[in-house]
Amino acid sequence: MTAIGFDNQRYLTTQSAQIKERIAQFGGKLYLEFGGKLFDDHHAARVLSGFAPDSKICMLQQLQEDVEIVIAIHAADIEKNKVRGDLGITYDEDVLRLIDSFRGLGLYVGSVVVTRYCGQAAADAFLERLTALGIRCYRHYPIAGYPSDVPHIVSDEGLGKNEYIETSRSLVVVTAPGPGSGKMATCLSQLYHDHKRGITAGYAKFETFPVWDLPLKHPVNLAYEAATADLDDVNMIDPFHLEAYGKTAVNYNRDVEIFPVLSAIFEKIQGYSPYKSPTDMGVNMAGSCIVDDAVCCAASRMEILRRYYTACVERRRGKGGDGPVRKLELVMQQAGVTPEICPAVPAALRKAEATGGPAGAMVLPDGRVVTGKTSDTLGAASALLLNALKALGGIGDQFELISAQVLEPVCRLKTEYLGHKNPRLHTDEVLMARTISALTTPLAELAQQQLPKLRGCDAHFTVILSEVDESLLRRLGINVSCEARYETKKLYHR
Numbered sequence: 001m002t003a004i005g006f007d008n009q010r011y012l013t014t015q016s017a018q019i020k021e022r023i024a025q026f027g028g029k030l031y032l033e034f035g036g037k038l039f040d041d042h043h044a045a046r047v048l049s050g051f052a053p054d055s056k057i058c059m060l061q062q063l064q065e066d067v068e069i070v071i072a073i074h075a076a077d078i079e080k081n082k083v084r085g086d087l088g089i090t091y092d093e094d095v096l097r098l099i100d101s102f103r104g105l106g107l108y109v110g111s112v113v114v115t116r117y118c119g120q121a122a123a124d125a126f127l128e129r130l131t132a133l134g135i136r137c138y139r140h141y142p143i144a145g146y147p148s149d150v151p152h153i154v155s156d157e158g159l160g161k162n163e164y165i166e167t168s169r170s171l172v173v174v175t176a177p178g179p180g181s182g183k184m185a186t187c188l189s190q191l192y193h194d195h196k197r198g199i200t201a202g203y204a205k206f207e208t209f210p211v212w213d214l215p216l217k218h219p220v221n222l223a224y225e226a227a228t229a230d231l232d233d234v235n236m237i238d239p240f241h242l243e244a245y246g247k248t249a250v251n252y253n254r255d256v257e258i259f260p261v262l263s264a265i266f267e268k269i270q271g272y273s274p275y276k277s278p279t280d281m282g283v284n285m286a287g288s289c290i291v292d293d294a295v296c297c298a299a300s301r302m303e304i305l306r307r308y309y310t311a312c313v314e315r316r317r318g319k320g321g322d323g324p325v326r327k328l329e330l331v332m333q334q335a336g337v338t339p340e341i342c343p344a345v346p347a348a349l350r351k352a353e354a355t356g357g358p359a360g361a362m363v364l365p366d367g368r369v370v371t372g373k374t375s376d377t378l379g380a381a382s383a384l385l386l387n388a389l390k391a392l393g394g395i396g397d398q399f400e401l402i403s404a405q406v407l408e409p410v411c412r413l414k415t416e417y418l419g420h421k422n423p424r425l426h427t428d429e430v431l432m433a434r435t436i437s438a439l440t441t442p443l444a445e446l447a448q449q450q451l452p453k454l455r456g457c458d459a460h461f462t463v464i465l466s467e468v469d470e471s472l473l474r475r476l477g478i479n480v481s482c483e484a485r486y487e488t489k490k491l492y493h494r
Contacts, residue, residue, distance in 0.1 A: 002365065002456050005295030006050035006286075014285045016062045019204075022283055023066070023170055026202025026274075029194070031187040032283070034175040035207040039101060044208050046479065047223045047300040048286065056208075057105060060173065068110040068169035069102055071095050072176045072186045075114050075123040084178060092126050094177040099135065110172075111136040111165055115182030118142055138163040140182065140189060147185075147261050154268040159192040179231070188265060195269050202274060203266075205255075205281045210235045212249045212279050213287040219300035220290075221250055222335045226307040229324040229331070241277035249279040301337045302458065305481070308332055312484035313464055342481075343369050344460040349483075352462040358487050360384040360461040362478070364391060365453060374424070374487075377407055380461055381469040382430040388457070392450035393443075401444050402433045427472045454478050463487045 023030045036044075038056050045053045052058070060067050076082075077091045084094055095112060102109050112130055114123050117139040130137050140162040145152050152158050165186075172190070174183045187203045194201040209224035221235050234253045241249040255278040262281075266273040275281050290296055308328040314320035332338070339345040347361035347369045357374040362384055364370060370391045372384025386401050395401070410425065410433055425433065438444035455477030464482050465473075473480050 002049060003292065003295045004050040005290060005292040005299065006048040007289045007291045008050055008052050008055055010291075011051070011055060011286065011289040012059050012062065014288060015059050015283070018283050018285050019059075019063065019171065019206075022202070022204045027200035028170050029172075029199065029201035030170065031172045031174060031190050031201060031203050033183045033187050033203070033205045034173050035179075035183070035205065036209070038175055039098075041208070043223075043227055043303070044286075046303050046306075047220050047296065048290065049295050049299045050291075051286075056206075057107075060107060061105060063171060064106055066169055066171045067173055068108050068167050068171065069173045069175060070110055070165060070167070070186065071098055071112045072115050072174055072181045072183050073112065073126075074181045075117045075120045077178070077181065078114070078126050079120045079122045081122075082178070091177040091181075092122075095130075096133075098175070098177065108169070109135075110167055110169075111138060113138040113140055113163075113165060113182075113186055115140045115185060116142045136166070138165050140186060143185075147258060147265075150261065150264045150268055153188075154192060154265055159189045160196075162189040162193075164193040165190060188262075188269075191266075192269050203281070204283050206283055208284055208286055210250045210252055211287040212238075212251060212282060212284065214250060214290075216248075216250050217334055219297045219304070219335050222331050223300040223303045223307075224252075226304045226328055226331045229307065229311060229327040230320065232323075232327075238277050238279045241279045244276035249277070251278050255281075301335050301341055302479075304328070304331055304335050304337045305339065305342055306458075306479060308337075309460075309481035309484070313482055316464065316484040316486075342458055342460060344458050345481075347371055348460045348462050358461065358463040360459055362388050362457050362459040364388065364457060377424055378430065379424045379426065379466075379469065380463070381465055381473065382425050382427050384459065384461075385427050385430060385473070386434070386447075388454060389447040389450045392453050393446045395443050395447060399443050401441070401447050402430065402437045406433050406437050426466060426468045428468060431472075451476060 040053050041056060042053050044051045073091055073095055082091045083089065084091065087094065099109050112135055114127060114137065117123055118141065127137050143153055143158045147153065174186050176183050191201055191203055210221040214221055216235055216237060225233065225235055235250055236253055236256060238249045238251040238256060240259055241247060259278040263273040263275065311320060311324040311328050315322065315325055344361040344363050348359050348371065351359035351361060351371040351373055355373040358380040359371060359373045360380040361369055361371045368391060370384065370387045372380050372387050374380045375383060390397065390401065410429060434444050434447065438448060458479045459473065461482045464484065464486050470480055
């Protein structure tokens, strides 16, 4: 069993209470900029062991009657078909996915705002599509001098040009498909228009990381730096908080840098700034819900290592450069991370050396390490998956989970009829073949029952996996890392 370091129920209770207090502070209306992922926050779940990936949504459901959601999307992201790396879908398609997901959970989606709109054809087409679907849409425009030219920003020619988003509830959550979508500017625009209408409202920010009340170099906060290595985010002591309260708090560079401007904008809009520091703007209570610091430290170090391997693979694929890798090497040094902290890494390398081919290894929930090697019919990922299921089910190595009667025709189908040069089965094909074998082989059914136990396990491979294999293993909840090398010297890899 995975050790628990975070009290998720306490988090739901204290976080909801904190947001209610902030709503009351501003007279009953709050625009809450929601950073990070509302759904499937697996980074938080990995570093704060015990944090449920859907915790933030569950928290909002506790405030369901008060919540209205506004989704912001940058017009340029629509125009260039920007894709979410974790889902493989464009930002505009993700807006539709988010709306469906929110509605499916009983949360009210009030509208979509296209930010920095300047007549892009793709943005117009998307707005027409949303309107046809019955979704209220608004346009916000580029503002010259944003964010530094405060007099112009806070004027009828600045924020005043934006369309006013009609909202009806006390907590307006502004979220987006990804970073840089204009969430903060949307909140500021609403404050400006509300103030002109005589409506009292406030702004707050929800960011899980960095955790403001943990030390600067705490592994949980270093894991956040690792996760944002490509964005050049840097954790730092909040100097405004230290000056105002004499207390150390952790924030990150972009929020610290923008705070003087934000404070000036608040003063220009409302006549005063409600906050003395960027940390004051936040409502995050995650730090107070850590119940075993050692467990969260160990989990964070593992996450830093995974991020390092991912950056190396992205560089090898030509999708990233040296910068993120160098940043992660520094973070690893600060956190005391080496590849040996994950038992799967040396085990996979030893298996590859012994067999002369690609291999993988996985750490099971009870600490055992299983390995898998490449064969004529199975790739390393497929072999490892089957071996892990055998180990978890107490099935001896001598027993087959896929009968030869099923395996051989599938391999032949791939090469003789589907045009594949490689007969080896991918992980998805292995699971299908094993499911068919379960009709005649009881042990195959026993193996299938072990699949949920793979969630949270760490696996490492000595070559870059195919997209099919990596995607399926991640869907099973396995934490995957790979050495930054391909199995072959080909230029094109799928």
